[in-house]
Amino acid sequence: MSLYNKSTQFKNWVFTNEQLKQSREECNNETKKKILEKTPTHEPNILSTEEELQLIHYYESKALEFSNALNLPEKVSATAIIYIKRFYLKNSVMAYNPKLIMFTCLFLACKTEDNHLDIDYYTGVIKTSAADIISLEVVILESLKFNLIIYHPFRSLYAFILDISDNTNLYNNSQPIKFDTLWDTSKKLIQKTLFSDLSFYYHPAIIALACLSLNFENFNL
Amino acid sequence: MDKYNYEGLIGEGTYGVVSKATAKENGQIVAIKKIKKILVQGQSDDGINFSAIREIKILQELKHHNIVELLDIFAHKSNVNLVFEMMQWDLQEVIEDRSIVLKPADIKSYMKMLLQGIEACHSNWVLHRDLKPNNLLMSLEGELKLADFGLARQYGSPNKMFSPQAVTIFYRAPELLFGAKSYGPSVDIWSVGCIFAELMLRTPYLPGTSEIDQLRKICSALGTPNETNWPGVTCLPNYLRFTEHPPTPFKQLFTAATDEAIDLISKMLLFNPAARISAAEALNHPYFTTGVKPTNPIDLPIPLAKRSNILQQRQQVQLQQQQQDIQNITTTSNNTTGVDSTNNIQVEPQQV
Numbered sequence: 001m002s003l004y005n006k007s008t009q010f011k012n013w014v015f016t017n018e019q020l021k022q023s024r025e026e027c028n029n030e031t032k033k034k035i036l037e038k039t040p041t042h043e044p045n046i047l048s049t050e051e052e053l054q055l056i057h058y059y060e061s062k063a064l065e066f067s068n069a070l071n072l073p074e075k076v077s078a079t080a081i082i083y084i085k086r087f088y089l090k091n092s093v094m095a096y097n098p099k100l101i102m103f104t105c106l107f108l109a110c111k112t113e114d115n116h117l118d119i120d121y122y123t124g125v126i127k128t129s130a131a132d133i134i135s136l137e138v139v140i141l142e143s144l145k146f147n148l149i150i151y152h153p154f155r156s157l158y159a160f161i162l163d164i165s166d167n168t169n170l171y172n173n174s175q176p177i178k179f180d181t182l183w184d185t186s187k188k189l190i191q192k193t194l195f196s197d198l199s200f201y202y203h204p205a206i207i208a209l210a211c212l213s214l215n216f217e218n219f220n221l
Numbered sequence: 222m223d224k225y226n227y228e229g230l231i232g233e234g235t236y237g238v239v240s241k242a243t244a245k246e247n248g249q250i251v252a253i254k255k256i257k258k259i260l261v262q263g264q265s266d267d268g269i270n271f272s273a274i275r276e277i278k279i280l281q282e283l284k285h286h287n288i289v290e291l292l293d294i295f296a297h298k299s300n301v302n303l304v305f306e307m308m309q310w311d312l313q314e315v316i317e318d319r320s321i322v323l324k325p326a327d328i329k330s331y332m333k334m335l336l337q338g339i340e341a342c343h344s345n346w347v348l349h350r351d352l353k354p355n356n357l358l359m360s361l362e363g364e365l366k367l368a369d370f371g372l373a374r375q376y377g378s379p380n381k382m383f384s385p386q387a388v389t390i391f392y393r394a395p396e397l398l399f400g401a402k403s404y405g406p407s408v409d410i411w412s413v414g415c416i417f418a419e420l421m422l423r424t425p426y427l428p429g430t431s432e433i434d435q436l437r438k439i440c441s442a443l444g445t446p447n448e449t450n451w452p453g454v455t456c457l458p459n460y461l462r463f464t465e466h467p468p469t470p471f472k473q474l475f476t477a478a479t480d481e482a483i484d485l486i487s488k489m490l491l492f493n494p495a496a497r498i499s500a501a502e503a504l505n506h507p508y509f510t511t512g513v514k515p516t517n518p519i520d521l522p523i524p525l526a527k528r529s530n531i532l533q534q535r536q537q538v539q540l541q542q543q544q545q546d547i548q549n550i551t552t553t554s555n556n557t558t559g560v561d562s563t564n565n566i567q568v569e570p571q572q573v
Contacts, residue, residue, distance in 0.1 A: 003345060008281055111274045119267035134268040138296045141269070141277075146294045148278040 004203060008147035013086060015200045023089045024049050031092035052093040059102040060084055060195050066106060070125060072115060074191070079150045080109035081194045083140065090143045096136070103128055104136040112148045153190045153208035157183070160212055185218070186211050224295070225253065225304070237273070241307065251292060254303040269301055272371035277303065279347055279370050287338030289358060289368040308358035308366065309531055312416070314524040316354055316423055321522040325479070328420045329508070330515035331357075334365035335413060340500035342367070343406040352412035353389045354419065361534055363518035390435050391415060391425050395446060396494050398436050400459035407494035410503070414489030421475050421482075436463065443490060444468030451492040481508040 004010055015023070028049045035042055047055070060081045067077035083105040087096075103126055110117040123130045165179055189211035193199070198207055225242040232239045237256045244251055256273040258266065280291035280303075293304035312331065315321055335357060342349055351372040358368045394411035396404050418426035427442060429435025440446070440463045446454045454460060471483045478486075485508040488498040498506070509515070523531045 003282075006282070006284075107268070108274075111269075111271055112278050114275075116271070119265045123265075130265045130267070134266055135299070137268045138299055138301060141294075141301065142296050146277050147281055148274070149282050 004151050004205075007149065007151060008145070009149070009151050010203075012145060012147055013200065017197075017201075020089070020197060020200060021049075024053070027088070027090065027092040028052060028094075031094045035094060047092075047094055052088070055093050055098055056084065056088050057195055059098040062099075063102050063106055064191070064194075066103075066126065070117070070122070072106075072110065072117070073113070074154070074187070075152065076106070076109045076113045076115050078152050078154070078191070078194055079113055080106040082150045082152075082199060083109060083144060085197075085199070087140055087143045096139070100128070100132055100136055101140065104133050104140055107133055108137060108140060108148075151204045153193070153204040153211065154187065156205035156208035157186055157190060157212060160208060161186075182212075182215060186215050189214060224293075225251065227253075242304075244304075249292075250307040252305045252307050254305065256301045256303070258299075273301065273303075275372070276370040277301075283341065283345055283347060285338060285341035286364060287334050287366055288341060289366040305368075306360070308368065309361050309534075310359050310524050310527050311355045312357040312359070312365070312420075313354035314527075315359075315522060316419060318522075318524045318526075320525045323420060323423070323522070324513075324516070325477070325482075326513040326516045327521055328417075329513065330518065330521060331365055331420060332413075332417055333504070333509060333515050334518070335367075335416065336500050336504050338365070338367040339406075339409055339413060340504060343409070343500050348406060349409050349412075351389060352409055352416065353392050354416060357416070359521070360518075361531065361538070363521040363523075365518070390429050390432065391427055393435060394494065395436065395439055395451075395492060396457065398432055398439075398459070399454065399457035399461075401457050401494075404494065406499065407497040410489050410497050410500065411494075413500075413503075414486055417482075417486050417489065418475070421478060433461075436461065440466050442469055442474075443492070446492045454492070479508070479512055481506070481511055484508070 028047070032046050035046065063080045063084060064077045067080065080102070084098075084102055087101055087105065088098075107117065107119070107122060119130050119133070123133065161179055161183055164177070164182075186208075190208065193207055193211065224245055226245060228241045228243065230238055231241045231252065237254050239252050239254045242251055242253050243249070256270055258270070277291075277294060280288075284290065289308060290306045291303060292306060295302050295304070315323070339349065339352075347370075349367060349370065349372070351369060352367070356367065356369045358366050360366060392412035392415045394404070394408040397408060415426050427435065427438045429438045444450070445463050445466050448455060471478070471487055475483060475486070485498070485503060485506045488506075489503065491497045
């Protein structure tokens with residue numbers, strides 16, 4: 001049995017479309033109820049589930065931007081994005097400021113991906129106080145059920161490309177395949193999938209294969 | 222927090238205090254490690270300790286009967302608490318207890334459980350990196366389990382550099398001492414080899430006082446590493462030339478060991494990391510398939526200081542089990558054998 005099938009990702013974080021929708025609507029409704037109980041006048045400011053999703057997506061893309069600005073490896077940003085996504089399956093944007101959650105998820109992803117990032121340097125760059133980041137760490141860990149290892153499609157993609165390069169004679173190709181470009185363009189596609197819900201539905205290897213096959217035409221494969 | 226009844230401190234780990242507690246839900250006795258924040262003056266609080274994150278991350282995915290089980294994690298205020306199954310003693314206590322005689326079958330049993338645990342780590346792409354006798358914990362039933370994954374990490378990703386400053390010095394592989402920046406599961410196997418030797422010698426095999434002294438001890442025991450027995454060694458960042466020294470034959474040091482034991486340990490303590498035996502290969506080594514059978518975990522020796530307590534606990538568990546069994550029997554017999562017993566009464570007079 002593959003490692004993925006025994007992972008917490010497979011056991012706890014694979015859903016159907018309906019389950020995702022339900023989970024998000026529950027978070028939205030609960031928070032809505034709480035806010036209106038306290039301050040009924042806030043009604044016009046309440047976000048819908050769709051609006052929440054848009055905000056989450058916006059901050060997911062920001063996580064990638066900050067990660068690139070800080071020169072962090074792609075694995076860190078990918079993990080941070082998945083953390084944000086998982087966090088907002090259990091919590092509403094109206095309850096936790098997505099900007100701070102994004103910053104803390106990025107900081108946490110640095111720790112879990114063995115990429116040390118100095119807190120003072122980090123908070124200097126993002127212009128946020130360390131206390132704001134740190135105080136959310138435990139909340140996020142709890143929402144993530146302390147499941148921290150994320151399986152990304154990058155490694156599978158790498159393996160598939162190695163397989164193809166070992167068997168180039170299988171493909172009637174007059175021109176040599178440019179594996180570097182194949183890797184880069186496929187990787188970019190995978191990065192795009194991070195902003196979708198695909199990681200909640202599919203095995204990372206399937207996502208990798210799909211991204212690769214979308215690219216096949218361009219490489220005469 | 223509300224799920225457990227605390228029963229006092231039992232120790233201090235690398236990054237937190239450990240308390241004994243009972244789970245209210247099922248009465249299970251557990252060890253709770255509270256992760257404390259280490260605040261260094263002049264440095265900002267950077268949240269949950271790196272080692273703790275590593276341990277959480279890895280133990281959440283690794284489940285094996287020779288790896289200590291992380292049962293639960295909970296946050297209380299800003300602290301994270303790790304709930305482990307309760308362990309009773311460690312291998313260091315066994316080694317240091319002069320009242321214990323370790324039979325070859327006992328050593329084989331420890332080695333088998335140790336290698337099974339390591340194999341589980343390595344097949345999950347996890348290096349333990351800090352194997353030593355006091356990280357090898359024993360359960361009430363005498364099962365050996367690997368603990369303290371604070372230094373453990375995943376490996377296998379391309380272009381990942383490791384810090385060579387891992388593993389307690391006595392058990393540190395020579396490639397780490399020479400400053401190798403990329404290394405693999407063979408660093409754990411070296412530690413296993415040192416622990417194997419220590420079980421036979423009952424004293425640390427290579428007790429270096431500094432990194433240089435550690436290398437010196439390794440050379441005087443195992444000979445001097447060179448390009449023949451370890452291709453590439455001279456290119457390692459901290460490579461030092463040591464005066465040529467012939468190795469001490471293992472047979473001379475471990476006089477009571479069988480040929481298979483000698484063969485296995487010599488394959489674990491090879492200089493060349495690439496040639497060192499893997500955990501999976503070691504488990505298939507003739508040492509485990511020939512000669513005496515490994516001792517059953519329950520029959521392994523218990524340190525004197527804890528013996529009466531452990532035996533008492535085992536008796537209690539046995540009693541509880543018996544009571545449970547009796548209860549099961551009576552409840553099932555009440556349901557089904559009611560008919561039988563009346564039948565018997567009716568049948569007997571007829572026979573008379």
